[in-house]
Amino acid sequence: MVCCQNTQGQYGKATLEGYYGKLSKAFMQLIKQSPCSGEGQRHLKIDCANGIGALKLSEMKPYFPQEMVIHIYNDGTKEKLNHLCGADFVKVHQKPPGGLDMKPNERCCSFDGDADRIVYYYKDTAGHFHLIDGDKIATLISIFLKELIVKQDFTMAVVQTAYANGNSTRYLQETLKVPVHCVKTGVKHLHHKAQEFDVGVYFEANGHGTVLFSKTAETKIRQLVKEEKDDEKREAAKMLENMIDLINQTVGDAVSDMLVIEAILALKGLTVQQWDALYADLPNRLLKVQVADRRVIDTTDAERRALTPPGLQEKIDALVKKYKLSRAFVRPSGTEDVVRIYAEADTQENADALAHEVSLAVFHLAGGKGAPPQPI
Template structure:
């Protein structure tokens, strides 16, 4: 490491004074103008991680569903998974090191992580469509180059596509070809095999309207459209030609506000969906015959996918372990349906997709989704090998195994992928002959409400039991238990935000009025016991 040269380059990417940085589940994410030094240093860190693992590492420049003025960066580990927790700590320390201390901070990582500095490094870079992304990607490239790393710049990609490229590269193509064409062909060929088995009359094709959040998903879906058009008609809205990224549109807007995005005209019973800004989340929705808005979020998708997989696995007749992984935000009726009706084991983890992903890896077939629409299904290597062996047979078991084998290829097993998940859902609906209304009717969501309470210090709240019970401050959980006991089919929990001094409150009950009342009562308890600031929470909510 040439310390003098590194100091000179670091001076071109100076750390702004007075700001603290933390690498979390979403990587680093904030206003774009504060991120230049972070990007340079994450290029350095990606090169070190590559030298340590001997594998290609990904750098994705995106802020997902955040406003267009924000940006961020996340690193992708060798099998397409999120960055290892120990390296999240390295990332945080490196981003916060003062400029003169940068060489020392790098050497500390080299020593603690047993990095071989002379080893080759390979880094794959992708970025979303934000105006700031190209300049910030350049800072990351300079960081990689400063440590002699080799770069493969994919340019504009969805976040899940970069995860896919990293895994393909590090498995010598066994997972797929590390190119956009390879990604499109793998998913579209599996989709074609599945949909050609669906019973449809004549030239009838399924149709879906897609809100692309004015983001990268529009570009990539347009590129993919010719590959899937024989089985699916896709109409793109909020495609980036007008309107700002994530402004009044996208999966997060639709989920939060429980209403259609701006820029998408809906007719009753039309199937619609929204991606988020980097296309790793998706939610479905429609207007019923009475014109009421109906949302099918991550819980509904987990139920559809896991029940279909369960049916296929039963036909195959192999004793694979199956699990569905949710967070505390999963609707209680989705959990009850899976456990009591479908007899599928359900597990709850802390919020953050990395926690769900790791838990899902414990099963032969693991389906995980956050309620926000971020999720996928994972298949163990042993299960995949066995299923593809069985698929060679022409009997009933073989036919079910063929469907499973194509689903394995259609899921992006590296990360939640809105494009992949959309194709999985459309394939299942076609194979089952289900309308969006019939899918929605599998179970009814319990009414729920989420609110935020401003506090002086969010760290006064600590939780246990996958964030479902509060440990501190004293008396808060007892107050919540007492309040919950006053409502039917009810539950409530609180958890500190990971990014701001607010406490998030979730409540559900047998009616919307009861859910709203419970959420307000719990928010008052938080305000009083956890140091609330500003105005006391008021009853009444607006979506």
């Protein structure tokens, strides 16, 4: 709304109808370009965390094309906000939300309460739960955009935080050959870094993120749509133009991100399983520990190393060495009175053991409160 006002309507009409209309128009144009367009309906189950997303998605339903059918769960009529559901619950517990019945291979997603995060997931035929988090969302979007800008002289990068899964960073850098930058936790840090590129994709692992296009890139794309003589190149420019209109460039927005993802899956003819199979996440664990004063922990290197308290980083380094493909870091939360611990390793048992050992080190060296952390 603010951006629409400040650009005298160039970014869109500053009303809810203006927002719904802009997004649905761009989405419809995009799926029309899909090779499987007209081949039946796409269904998506959405857990709205009993939050605002349910209200707004219901209002938006009439704007969706008939090819896209959304099913809203946890709409706030029965349970409390975020209770056993929502994007954070699904990401942290690595399990499905309550209140959503999932059939094998069905594509599902969760918003968080204020609808600025989104994670996808599905259950396979053996009943195993597969989480597709912000890192895999950034990867899908990057694959799609990289192919479209291949002939343009645009700079492109992905911005992540230390919480990004090690295998996502490896895939982006080594397979996709896209530069990756790591910044401090919090979208403001990711947003600022992403502004340095023509195409800046940024996502936190928890599903908070978006894509930014520079003014130069946007002008060039809109000009190509009008002037490009080669049909294939003009179609690619049109897709990019619709992507620019579909993505919310002002802030991470679960509704906009969901439509971007659905459009890309349709255009690339990808199933949720094929998307998930791009790379395998390294098993990981996120824990928190209460300390008397979390400011005793000072970090550097985009929060990947602790400078204080003395001895803590050395202890973490020694613990990390015990496991394969391992990595761990600690940082004071910016939103809760806790210290967060992240660990990843070759197996879930090892990631859990490493996270627990690091949480004990934090407890003993950084003034832990209450009882020492228990093994997972």
